[in-house]
Amino acid sequence: MVLPSDDTEVTYPRGDTRSSGRVLHREPHGEGRQAVLLDVTAAHPVDSAWPDQGPDRGTLTVGEAVLDLLDCVVGATDGSALFVGADVPVRKGTPGWAFVAVHVVDASTPVEEGEEVQVEVDEAHRIALSVGHTACHLASLALNAALADDWTKPVAPDALGRPDFDALAISTSTITPDGSVDRYRVGKSLRKKGFAPARLDGAPDAVAATIGSTLAGWVAGEAAARIEAEGPRLTDRRYWTTELDGRPVSIACGGTHAAALSELRATSVTLELEPADGALTLTMRTSARLPLTPPDAPRP
Ligand SMILES: [Zn+2]
Missing domain, CATH: 2.40.30.130 (Elongation Factor Tu (Ef-tu); domain 3)
Incomplete structure (x- = not known):
């Protein structure tokens, strides 16, 4: 062997x-x-x-x-x-x-x-996952942007220079066809790092709406995106790169992605908060495509 x-x-x-x-x-x-x-x-x-x-x-x-x-x-x-x-x-x-x-x-x-x-x-499945993965990266940056003013201490910045809530709080991330489900834990250690959860906990729908409009703006910008690889092998470092708000963005990533942000359609983001033994679990659901079957047309 x-x-x-x-x-x-x-x-x-x-x-x-x-x-x-x-x-x-x-x-x-x-x-x-x-x-x-x-x-x-x-x-x-x-x-x-x-x-x-x-x-x-x-x-x-x-x-x-x-x-x-x-x-x-x-x-x-x-x-x-x-x-x-x-x-x-x-x-x-x-x-x-x-x-x-x-x-x-x-x-x-x-x-x-x-x-x-x-x-x-299977190309259709690959495209759906690639669109979902790109939506996931954009939504996490938009989440960081929406929560940027809720930090009382400096923490490690994300690819756009904002406090990286996503990296500090993420517990699981799941890419779905045309979207993603990201789960975060907002507990004692995040509060110690300076995160004030009051606004997120008090008005999650308002935060979700801010994330949704940031995401829609980036998608409308139609920036190109690509993977930069340090080599052709499985474990060679790779980075998802694009430009957002006129700034170059680079995020370490081993997955596949849409070739342009314009491949995302009808983006939407919802946030759900649940108490979890002294902490909060935040679930962000991101969707980036029109449903395959359009809603029923009005009948005559
Ligand atoms: Zn990734």
């Missing part, structure tokens, strides 16, 4: 949805499934260390066989064994470890090491 010694080369950051690669390794992966490692892939794997953007859907074509991509997960190997998802025992960048995209497919079609494989990603 030979496991790769290099990180997988990934082409999804530049927007690719198709790739040709070679099988470097395959092994059984649970009942009726196999894990396939390729030298290069266009399929975005979910990263269990920060699973905000889920796996791409799509297919692997091996010879005549077309296999559904059942899952795509970040894994790692030290050359002796393959660890997948939450079982990866080390952080990215640990010497002697390669981080890889693990393609999970049905095991009934044998896949051989060295075989050529075509990866084809």
Whole structure:
């Protein structure tokens, strides 16, 4: 059994949805499934260390066989064994470890090491996640902007120079098709850092309306956006970059994104606050597309 010694080369950051690669390794992966490692892939794997953007859907074509991509997960190997998802025992960048995209497919079609494989990603699903991910970044910056006056002490700034509520309070972030759900914890430690939650707690709808209009303004600006990568490998640092209010913005991000802010449509943001043992849980739901089916037209 030979496991790769290099990180997988990934082409999804530049927007690719198709790739040709070679099988470097395959092994059984649970009942009726196999894990396939390729030298290069266009399929975005979910990263269990920060699973905000889920796996791409799509297919692997091996010879005549077309296999559904059942899952795509970040894994790692030290050359002796393959660890997948939450079982990866080390952080990215640990010497002697390669981080890889693990393609999970049905095991009934044998896949051989060295075989050529075509990866084809479900484009509609990818676009929806990319739009959702861009909306998520914009909404978090707009949230920081809306809460910028509610800090009594200086804290680390965000990409636009405002107090980074998002980074300091986030507990989970989930990219959905055409949107995102971000959960924040507003507790003692955030208050100690100088955050005054009174306005957020007292008038969340007003704060949400401010976020919504900031977001709509940025989308109307139609700025281009792109991923800047320090290299082609899975763990090379990548940054989502755009321009907002005339300022360059750069945010570290491993996901996929819309190529222009104008791809977002009908943005909306809601905020929900719930008490949670002495703290508050804030849920921000962001949506960035018209529903696929228009509302019923008025009947004659
Ligand atoms: Zn991101």
